[in-house]
Structures are given as C-alpha cells and as structure tokens.
Amino acid sequence: QNGHKHYTRVWCDGCYDMVHFGHANSLRQAKALGQHLIVGVHTDEEITKHKGPPVFNEQERYKMVRGIKWVDEVVEGAPYVTTLETLDKYDCDFCVHGDDITMTADGVDSYHLVKKAGRYREVQRTAGVSTTDLVGRMLLLTRNHFRQGQYEYEVAKEHSSTMGQDSSARSPWTGCSQFLPTTRKIVQFSDGKAPEPGERIVYVAGAFDLFHVGHLDFLEKAREKGDYLIVGLHTDPVVNRYKGSNYPIMNLHERVLSVLACKYVSEVVIGAPYSVTEDLMEHFKVDVVVHGDTPVMADEDGEDPFRCPKELKKFLTVSSGNDMTTEKIVERIIRNRLEF
Numbered sequence: 001q002n003g004h005k006h007y008t009r010v011w012c013d014g015c016y017d018m019v020h021f022g023h024a025n026s027l028r029q030a031k032a033l034g035q036h037l038i039v040g041v042h043t044d045e046e047i048t049k050h051k052g053p054p055v056f057n058e059q060e061r062y063k064m065v066r067g068i069k070w071v072d073e074v075v076e077g078a079p080y081v082t083t084l085e086t087l088d089k090y091d092c093d094f095c096v097h098g099d100d101i102t103m104t105a106d107g108v109d110s111y112h113l114v115k116k117a118g119r120y121r122e123v124q125r126t127a128g129v130s131t132t133d134l135v136g137r138m139l140l141l142t143r144n145h146f147r148q149g150q151y152e153y154e155v156a157k158e159h160s161s162t163m164g165q166d167s168s169a170r171s172p173w174t175g176c177s178q179f180l181p182t183t184r185k186i187v188q189f190s191d192g193k194a195p196e197p198g199e200r201i202v203y204v205a206g207a208f209d210l211f212h213v214g215h216l217d218f219l220e221k222a223r224e225k226g227d228y229l230i231v232g233l234h235t236d237p238v239v240n241r242y243k244g245s246n247y248p249i250m251n252l253h254e255r256v257l258s259v260l261a262c263k264y265v266s267e268v269v270i271g272a273p274y275s276v277t278e279d280l281m282e283h284f285k286v287d288v289v290v291h292g293d294t295p296v297m298a299d300e301d302g303e304d305p306f307r308c309p310k311e312l313k314k315f316l317t318v319s320s321g322n323d324m325t326t327e328k329i330v331e332r333i334i335r336n337r338l339e340f
C-alpha cells in the first residue's frame with residue numbers, strides 16, 4: 001500500500017502525561033527515521049483503564065504534544081494497543097517506541113501486533129527522566145516543605161552556598177536528578193538558526209520549571225509579537241530566590257531541553273540574568289521583551305527586572321489565557337496521591 005509514497009510516515013503513541021524532554025527526545029528520534037511524524041495520544045478513559053488516571057487531562061496532553069517541534073500531527077484518542085489498522089488508517093510505515101515494555105491491563109505487550117508484522121522500530125529511552133522520577137521529586141519537595149516548616153528557606157539557602165551555579169547534574173534543591181546533560185543533546189534539540197536580517201526579535205525570561213500548558217500558551221502568544229523568539233532561563237539559585245522552598249524541580253539543563261523542544265522557541269539563553277539589561281538587549285538585538293500576566297518579583301536590589309525595556313518602550317505584557325503554574329502541578333500530584 002506504500003507504492004506511491006516518496007517519503008516515510010512514522011507513527012508514535014503514548015500517554016504523554018506530564019510531558020518532559022524524555023518524551024520529546026523519543027519523538028525527535030522517531031522523526032529522524034522518516035519525514036512525517038504522527039503521534040497518537042490516548043484518552044483519559046483509556047489510560048485510567050490500563051494504568052490509572054493521568055495527572056493531565058486529554059485536552060492538556062494533546063496540546064502539549066502538538067507543541068513539540070518534531071510533531072507534524074496529533075491523533076486524539078488513539079487506542080492503547082497499536083494495531084495495523086491504525087498504522088494503515090494514517091498511512092504510516094511503522095510505529096516507533098522507546099526500549100521499555102508497555103503492557104495493557106491484561107498484561108499484553110501494547111506493540112505485539114506491529115512487532116509481529118515487522119512494522120515496529122525502537123529508539124533508546126532517555127535515561128534519568130520519567131514521570132515517576134518527577135513525581136518523586138515533587139513529593140520530596142512537599143515532604144521537606146512540611147517537615148521544615150518555618151526553616152525551609154534557611155535550608156534552601158544553605159544548599160545554594162555549597163553548590164556551584166550549574167556545575168552539577170542534580171537539582172541543588174530537590175537533589176535527585178539522575179539526568180546527565182551533554183552538549184550533544186543540546187545540539188540535537190537546537191535549530192541552530194540565527195535570525196534572518198530584518199526579523200523581529202522577541203525576548204522572554206523565566207524559570208519555565210516543569211514546562212507546562214501555561215508556558216506553551218504564553219510562548220505561542222509571545223512568538224506572535226515577532227519572528228524570532230529567544231527564551232532566557234534563570235539559573236537554579238536565581239529561581240530559588242524568587243520561588244523559595246525547594247524550587248526549581250528541574251535543574252537548568254533540564255529546563256533548557258524542555259524549552260528547546262517547544263516549536264515556538266528559536267533560541268535559549270542558558271542562565272539569563274534576572275534583570276533584563278541594556279547590554280543583553282543590544283547583544284541579542286532584542287526588539288521587544290514580553291512577559292505574561294503573572295506577578296513579577298523585584299530583583300535583589302529592589303529594582304523592577306524589566307525597568308530597562310520599559311524605559312526603552314520595548315516592553316509588552318501578553319495574557320496566556322491559562323492559569324496553570326508549576327505549583328498547581330505539584331498540588332495535583334499530591335491530590336492524585338491522596339486519592340489513589
């Protein structure tokens with residue numbers, strides 16, 4: 001049935017709950033095996049039946065997968081067991097999955113049909129990141145939060161003085177990341193494209209911890225204000241200063257990959273200063289600095305971090321229309337844990 005095709009169409013499917021750069025990396029590898037990538041995402045009902053309720057609902061999960069730059073199409077409500085009918089329906093040559101076994105509630109390999117038909121390819125799972133690991137970090141964060149009570153800030157500060165800025169693969173705050181970032185991974189995630197002459201350059205900065213639908217909606221709006229979007233990511237100690245507790249949950253390197261996987265992002269500044277300076281704006285030839293409508297904390301010296309772009313009349317606020325926050329995700333996890 002593939003006679004007239006001059007390119008390969010690849011199929012992936014999964015839950016894509018709490019989408020992280022491990023998911024993005026598997027989609028990147030899948031896309032590299034062909035020219036067109038279609039991703040099937042399961043409904044809440046289907047996931048609940050086979051492995052328990054997801055943290056994010058299907059609309060959120062569909063949107064997150066659509067936001068990943070290697071994805072060409074999303075199929076909503078794909079079945080848990082991948083059938084040849086599904087591959088044929090979307091004219092896909094084969095299905096790609098990470099090298100871990102996925103079972104249905106009845107203990108059947110979800111990919112047994114496509115494997116038998118020789119229409120299955122495997123990619124390497126990204127070591128050191130998983131939903132389970134991220135949930136673990138969040139639970140650890142709240143446990144410390146409750147135990148330490150009023151002393152929680154002192155504890156966090158003590159950590160920061162003993163840790164290098166970003167020399168460690170661990171989050172200095174939750175202390176449990178096993179992911180080892182390399183320059184190769186960053187190169188693989190990057191577009192490597194410089195802005196074209198005349199392109200309008202937009203700059204945004206933030207923590208972008210546990211990259212979520214709110215961030216995605218915000219970056220879409222920010223990108224609409226120009227042609228080339230640069231995202232500045234604050235270092236772990238800077239994020240900890242304004243988020244407190246044991247934030248960030250993901251260290252700087254992990255946040256870099258999450259943001260780079262987003263289709264609206266052109267470039268990332270790894271460890272951006274909290275205050276947007278004139279130097280930075282000149283260096284990156286920034287036309288406009290954009291921020292969402294979430295509250296902005298003053299810098300250490302009490303200054304507004306956006307004072308410079310505001311004075312230059314190069315500052316805009318956009319509304320993401322989405323009230324998701326990293327803290328809300330943590331709350332959902334706790335609630336989820338208490339209920340199930």
Ligand code: CTP
Nearest residue numbers: 014015016022023026097098125126129130131
């Ligand atoms: N995946 C990966 N590396 C990871 C996590 C997931 O390559 N660290 C891949 C899986 O192998 C699968 C795809 O991402 O091909 C989507 O699968 P999904 O069902 O959403 O993921 P899980 O395997 O449940 O991932 P997690 O344990 O992180 O929830």
Ligand code: C5P
Nearest residue numbers: 206207208214218291292294320322324
């Ligand atoms: O909180 P954080 O620093 O990760 O936010 C990064 C950017 O995303 C900020 O400009 C913030 O206003 C924006 N944002 C948003 N809507 C959300 C969450 C964040 O516009 N729900």
